[in-house]
Amino acid sequence: MAWKGSRKEFINEFGAYVHEVTRGTGILPGTLIAQLFLESSKAGVVGASKLSQDANNYFGIKCGPNWNGPTYYITTREVFNGKSTYIKACFRQYSNIKESIKDYISFLQNNQRYTTAGVFEAKSVKDQAQALKKAGYATAPGYAQLVYDVYQPYALLIEQQNIKTAGFNIKSILGVFLLAIGATILSNKLKK
Numbered sequence: 467m468a469w470k471g472s473r474k475e476f477i478n479e480f481g482a483y484v485h486e487v488t489r490g491t492g493i494l495p496g497t498l499i500a501q502l503f504l505e506s507s508k509a510g511v512v513g514a515s516k517l518s519q520d521a522n523n524y525f526g527i528k529c530g531p532n533w534n535g536p537t538y539y540i541t542t543r544e545v546f547n548g549k550s551t552y553i554k555a556c557f558r559q560y561s562n563i564k565e566s567i568k569d570y571i572s573f574l575q576n577n578q579r580y581t582t583a584g585v586f587e588a589k590s591v592k593d594q595a596q597a598l599k600k601a602g603y604a605t606a607p608g609y610a611q612l613v614y615d616v617y618q619p620y621a622l623l624i625e626q627q628n629i630k631t632a633g634f635n636i637k638s639i640l641g642v643f644l645l646a647i648g649a650t651i652l653s654n655k656l657k658k
Contacts, residue, residue: 468522469563470513473503473620481627491571492586496624497594500617501525516540522560525570529556545605591617
């Protein structure tokens with residue numbers, strides 16, 4: 467069964483993971499999380515959309531011509547030339563939420579239009595959301611502002627998850643440092 471819950475539950479459960487998998491990719495954790503909230507929510511519950519529940523697709527990523535994995539067909543709303551329309555479309559299907567997150571990153575990295583639009587050069591969630599919209603990630607008008615508006619109330623909590631991942635590294639470094647001090651002290655005592 468697919469994951470679903472509140473925005474805070476998602477951040478607490480997967481926030482550190484998102485920081486880990488986005489590190490060095492040019493994709494900001496806040497952008498990824500805000501998009502996941504937008505693309506997978508139903509009635510305020512993250513992961514409650516039919517696409518998320520049935521296909522573990524938390525980003526609304528369509529199959530495209532290069533997709534060779536499992537597929538899921540569903541009717542979706544698109545906006546073309548300012549007019550809303552519904553179409554039946556092929557979406558990627560995943561085994562779990564982490565696979566969906568990893569493929570989101572891969573999808574962006576492997577499509578030149580996102581590089582051209584400046585997605586990986588953006589230094590803020592607002593700028594990255596605008597670059598994603600410019601590259602054609604979503605057809606909804608105002609999509610970039612929506613991403614930013616969803617991110618804003620959770621910005622601090624999202625950044626706190628980075629501290630959790632860094633906390634493990636700091637503990638490891640501190641442990642090695644203390645071990646080195648202990649070895650030095652022991653070595654000096656043995657010399658006497």
